[in-house]
Amino acid sequence: MTCCEGWTSCNGFSLLFLLLLGVVLNAVPLIVNRVEEGEFFQNPISCFEWWFPGIIGAGLMVIPATTVSLMARKRASCNHRSGMLLSSVLNVITIIGAVYCVLVSAQALLKGPLICNSAGNSTSSCEFSLDNISNIYPEPSDLQWYFNESCVPPKDFLYPTLNDTVANAGRRQSLHFRSKEDAYKTIHFSVFLGLLLVGCLEILFGLSQIVIGFLGCLCGVSTRRSRIV
Template identity: 65%
Template sequence: MTCCEGWTSCNGVSLLILLILGVALNAAPLIFSLVEEDQFPQNPISCFEWWFPGIIGAGLMVIPATIMSLAATKRACCNNRVGMFLSSFFNVITVLGAVYCIWVSFQALLEGPLVCNSKRNSTVNCEFSFKNLSAIHQESFDLEWYLNNSCVTQVLSSLNNPTSSDTVTQHIIIHFSVFLGLLLVGILEVLFGLSQIIIGFLGCLCGVSKQSRIV
């Protein structure tokens, strides 16, 4: 196995791990909201998990490149120039999906969980549009909703129904952990994807190892 095939195989394993992690992180707030629906129906963790950054961006869009790269372990699909070219091509899709995951996660971290904004504490008020997704609010760059605990005080003083401080804090921690994790997953997928694009391109130009002949 040449260095091109070896690195391709390593990329495949890494992308598989990141793929699974991205899907699991994206599913976490959805499962939590489903479990807590009877107790906290008007305050979902966020709108951004419904954009499926981990399931679609860091998940489904990474599958083709992952399968192609894992095939290098058996010296199959990537043991020729066409295979290395396809490996590079599929990793372009991986990079695009990872960038989507990064952008959605970045916006989610800037906005904070819906529970921190009593005026938008229902998914009914979420605006699912690319225009809304591209609007960056400069005043949120300091992550004040997470660092200063101002969100908890604001929610407890503004909601009509009694709300547990522990529940609000739990939503904040889940939101921060999930989207910070997805942000890191997306960044790593971009790095692995770009490296495989380069390796695949070099393998396509220079060729890969030939099967040894049986004497």
């Protein structure tokens, strides 16, 4: 096995792991939303998980290159010059999908979960357009929504004239809301930070396979050994 074949096999297994990880990460907020609300699109954690950056960008768009890379190992059906060239070409699709995943994840990290940005906290406040992916807003680039104690204005001071009973009830509601806020913030930050790293790694592996694939096409691969009967 030549170094080109060995590196191609390594890239294939690495991309396989990353695409599975991307799908799992993207599914986490969707599953949480389904378990808590009993139906999809009801009080979602974020608008951006519905762009499916891990399922489409880091997942489905990576499958063709991953399949060919794994098949380009020694004694596999794509172990020839054309197979190595095909692995390079298909990794262009991998890079496009990974860039999509990175852009959506970066935007999600900058904007924060819906609970920090929308009083309605539903997909009715989501704006699904391609402009939202390409426009990376410079603020708040310091992730204040995550590091602040709370990203939601306190509700205890809205009605200072209420009696103690109503105030205590409102305080309990605020505490319950606070725990939900913490959970949504943690899930949102963990999921999209993970997807951002997955996308970046897929870009690196995709670029390396493009180079290795062209080298394998130019230099050739190892020939199959004839079976001795």
